[in-house]
Amino acid sequence: MVDLRDHLDRTGGATLDQRELTRRRFLNRIVGGAALGTLAGAGLGVWGGTAVADEDHDAGADEMGHGSEEGPTSTRVRRWAMVVDLRRCDGCVENGTPPQCTQFCNWGRFVPEGQQWMEVVEQPHDDPPGAPPHTMPLPCFQCENAPCVNVCPVGATFHTPEGTVLIDQERCIGCRLCIAACPYDRRFFNWDEPVQPDWVQDSPYDVRTQTPAMRGTVMKCDFCTDRLEAGGLPFCANGCPWGALYFGDLEEDIATNGREIVKLSELIHEQGAFRYKEELGTEPRVWFIPGSGETVPRTHHREFMKDRLEWPWEEWSTEPAGPTAPGPAADGHAEVGSGSEHG
Amino acid sequence: MADRRRRPTGRACLGASILVTLLWLAAPAAADPNHGAEPVEETPSPSAPPSPSAAPTREPPTPRLELQLPAETGLGEEVRLEALLLTSRGRPLVGERITFFAEAAWSEDLRGEMVLGTAFTDETGTAVIATDLRTSGEIPIGARFAGNERFTPATVTGTIAVTGDEQLYTPDTPLRLPSGAWWLLGLVAAVWGTYLLVARQVLGVARAGIPGSSAETSAGRVDRRRFLGAFALPVGLMTVVGSLGSGLLTVIARSPRTHGNRDTHGWHTGSLRHRVTPVSLVGTHPEARPMPEILERAVSFEGEILPILMLKGGPHSHPSEHSPPPHGVRLDSYAAIMGGDPEAHTEEEGHTEPDAHGESEASRGNGGGPPEEGAHGHSLVVPGKPEESMLVLMLLSRAHQMPPSVPLTDEEIQLIASWVAQGARDN
Numbered sequence: 001m002v003d004l005r006d007h008l009d010r011t012g013g014a015t016l017d018q019r020e021l022t023r024r025r026f027l028n029r030i031v032g033g034a035a036l037g038t039l040a041g042a043g044l045g046v047w048g049g050t051a052v053a054d055e056d057h058d059a060g061a062d063e064m065g066h067g068s069e070e071g072p073t074s075t076r077v078r079r080w081a082m083v084v085d086l087r088r089c090d091g092c093v094e095n096g097t098p099p100q101c102t103q104f105c106n107w108g109r110f111v112p113e114g115q116q117w118m119e120v121v122e123q124p125h126d127d128p129p130g131a132p133p134h135t136m137p138l139p140c141f142q143c144e145n146a147p148c149v150n151v152c153p154v155g156a157t158f159h160t161p162e163g164t165v166l167i168d169q170e171r172c173i174g175c176r177l178c179i180a181a182c183p184y185d186r187r188f189f190n191w192d193e194p195v196q197p198d199w200v201q202d203s204p205y206d207v208r209t210q211t212p213a214m215r216g217t218v219m220k221c222d223f224c225t226d227r228l229e230a231g232g233l234p235f236c237a238n239g240c241p242w243g244a245l246y247f248g249d250l251e252e253d254i255a256t257n258g259r260e261i262v263k264l265s266e267l268i269h270e271q272g273a274f275r276y277k278e279e280l281g282t283e284p285r286v287w288f289i290p291g292s293g294e295t296v297p298r299t300h301h302r303e304f305m306k307d308r309l310e311w312p313w314e315e316w317s318t319e320p321a322g323p324t325a326p327g328p329a330a331d332g333h334a335e336v337g338s339g340s341e342h343g
Numbered sequence: 344m345a346d347r348r349r350r351p352t353g354r355a356c357l358g359a360s361i362l363v364t365l366l367w368l369a370a371p372a373a374a375d376p377n378h379g380a381e382p383v384e385e386t387p388s389p390s391a392p393p394s395p396s397a398a399p400t401r402e403p404p405t406p407r408l409e410l411q412l413p414a415e416t417g418l419g420e421e422v423r424l425e426a427l428l429l430t431s432r433g434r435p436l437v438g439e440r441i442t443f444f445a446e447a448a449w450s451e452d453l454r455g456e457m458v459l460g461t462a463f464t465d466e467t468g469t470a471v472i473a474t475d476l477r478t479s480g481e482i483p484i485g486a487r488f489a490g491n492e493r494f495t496p497a498t499v500t501g502t503i504a505v506t507g508d509e510q511l512y513t514p515d516t517p518l519r520l521p522s523g524a525w526w527l528l529g530l531v532a533a534v535w536g537t538y539l540l541v542a543r544q545v546l547g548v549a550r551a552g553i554p555g556s557s558a559e560t561s562a563g564r565v566d567r568r569r570f571l572g573a574f575a576l577p578v579g580l581m582t583v584v585g586s587l588g589s590g591l592l593t594v595i596a597r598s599p600r601t602h603g604n605r606d607t608h609g610w611h612t613g614s615l616r617h618r619v620t621p622v623s624l625v626g627t628h629p630e631a632r633p634m635p636e637i638l639e640r641a642v643s644f645e646g647e648i649l650p651i652l653m654l655k656g657g658p659h660s661h662p663s664e665h666s667p668p669p670h671g672v673r674l675d676s677y678a679a680i681m682g683g684d685p686e687a688h689t690e691e692e693g694h695t696e697p698d699a700h701g702e703s704e705a706s707r708g709n710g711g712g713p714p715e716e717g718a719h720g721h722s723l724v725v726p727g728k729p730e731e732s733m734l735v736l737m738l739l740s741r742a743h744q745m746p747p748s749v750p751l752t753d754e755e756i757q758l759i760a761s762w763v764a765q766g767a768r769d770n
Contacts, residue, residue: 076508104669197655199655199749227744253475254449256449266459305665
């Protein structure tokens with residue numbers, strides 16, 4: 001016969017001992033769970049948000065009637081695209097200037113020195129002998145299946161609903177995986193503190209204009225979406241003297257170079273436009289109409305002046321005000337490739 | 344006598360045969376609509392030499408151009424546009440080029456005709472194209488005959504009511520999954536859940552090896568320092584795994600078409616702070632900030648306006664040798680701003696060279712960007728009227744914002760507008 005007291009003592013003692021262990025375990029689990037939950041929540045918060053435009057920009061949007069009060073009258077969203085008519089591109093050789101698409105882009109976006117978000121490359125050839133070189137403007141191709149977006153480990157580079165690929169420099173960790181992934185070499189890294197006018201560096205960050213630039217982050221052509229959505233055109237199209245750069249909307253099937261309005265699909269199909277490295281499956285949003293500047297009257301036979309591109313931010317910041325500023329002239333230009341550049 | 348009677352009969356037979364021959368020759372010509380389209384009665388044949396006695400400039404006739412459109416169509420649906428080109432007498436004009444166009448707008452200041460397609464008239468004088476209209480509303484449609492040496496140009500217009508508001512262009516992606524991104528979401532969740540389980544097992548192993556964690560050892564003998572050392576590492580591992588896994592899942596679920604997640608447009612845009620650009624907004628909404636209130640006090644050009652322009656005028660205030668100021672507009676002196684700087688005009692001319700189409704930027708108006716200030720015939724500054732001064736309008740504009748990317752502050756814009764309103768004096 002089992003002694004009830006002994007039994008109660010044994011079971012009671014065991015129960016008491018288990019209860020102590022359980023409480024300890026319980027406390028440990030509480031502490032661990034709280035830590036886990038905190039960090040997981042931090043992950044959700046940090047990763048879950050998308051690119052954030054600054055408050056001033058949103059306020060400005062409301063002023064324009066783009067805010068939520070008035071509301072859009074259509075639920076359809078623009079799908080930005082670009083067509084480069086190579087028949088009209090001579091690299092600005094005829095005008096005797098550096099490529100104005102690049103120069104206007106530099107000016108308009110305060111592109112850090114050495115970077116060319118819109119870069120005009122040339123290919124000399126001898127067919128026929130003495131012929132001017134082929135020139136080809138290369139913006140970011142805003143790929144629909146963008147390798148840069150797919151490899152970004154922190155989601156700092158992303159697609160907008162309109163199809164452009166933007167970079168949130170405040171989230172970018174500078175790993176440069178996107179630079180390695182981009183098959184078009186259209187991304188640039190700020191190795192040093194980027195030089196920009198002081199008032200630009202002091203402005204609030206805007207993910208769409210990528211201002212101000214930040215050290216240790218990646219930058220690239222952004223299609224000037226802030227201007228496109230307001231009905232304007234990107235700076236490169238504004239600067240092109242021959243109207244070679246068309247920007248358009250695949251949704252409404254419309255495009256313009258600022259001088260004429262065309263049906264985008266007609267322009268692409270009628271002129272036999274192609275997409276660069278299309279076989280990679282990146283689905284770029286930029287088409288090229290084959291050509292080599294043959295519609296540009298070539299009478300001056302000047303040199304390709306890409307090396308005269310300017311990033312005159314320091315001159316603009318430091319030059320004193322005066323009614324007869326002479327301008328930095330030829331020696332004011334910076335060499336291509338210096339400072340921050342391709343990763 | 345017989346001979347006399349025969350002779351007229353012979354002549355009649357000869358005349359009749361000639362007439363028959365002519366009729367026989369003319370028969371296929373009459374059957375040929377091309378030939379029938381010749382406006383013989385209306386204008387001399389182009390191949391005939393001009394008669395010196397004829398009127399020197401006789402206006403060619405205007406053909407009848409009729410446009411046959413459906414009253415309405417759906418957004419993005421194929422629509423058939425027909426144009427009928429006839430002479431004034433109703434005969435078809437064959438083989439003539441007809442251009443179909445629609446009125447389109449890119450923005451408030453950039454509107455025009457958008458060519459939808461071209462076609463040649465058939466034997467009935469009909470030209471047909473099949474196209475689609477991707478803008479909702481009453482769309483003005485037109486057809487144009489450019490004219491030739493026999494007929495003057497003709498244009499006819501009509502409208503089609505286009506209804507619908509569905510998104511037409513959806514990016515195609517090779518990463519499209521059968522059920523959207525949920526498969527990918529589940530896969531990643533399974534992988535990271537496994538990681539988390541492994542991390543939990545590591546925690547268990549570490550705890551089992553800690554002296555004092557067994558039931559036989561009392562709580563007081565636990566080496567807390569070793570316990571925390573062994574406890575912190577696995578828990579840290581678990582938290583890292585949990586953070587990365589949950590973050591990655593969130594990215595896949597919420598990011599706009601990141602990692603192949605492209606079918607959640609309506610879902611994620613609600614949380615996006617990046618403003619989307621609906622089709623209806625561009626070209627229909629005001630693009631400018633409101634005109635600031637004009638200051639009562641006198642504003643100094645030298646002391647207040649010029650420093651702003653020199654600091655933030657960019658290439659307009661710091662022209663260089665190889666990159667002239669955009670569109671010839673200089674802001675580095677009072678004379679240049681008011682249009683009295685000859686150097687500015689020289690550079691302006693450099694930007695009005697004929698382009699590939701033989702037209703200049705000045706003749707094209709907008710020229711692709713800003714309403715191009717003084718370089719395109721607009722007054723950069725109209726003293727006393729800031730609302731008509733391109734300098735002020737460019738500062739207020741959103742589409743053509745100057746300075747670019749980073750606008751002037753409200754106070755700076757107010758200063759410049761006030762200076763213009765006060766007469767734009769060189770004070």
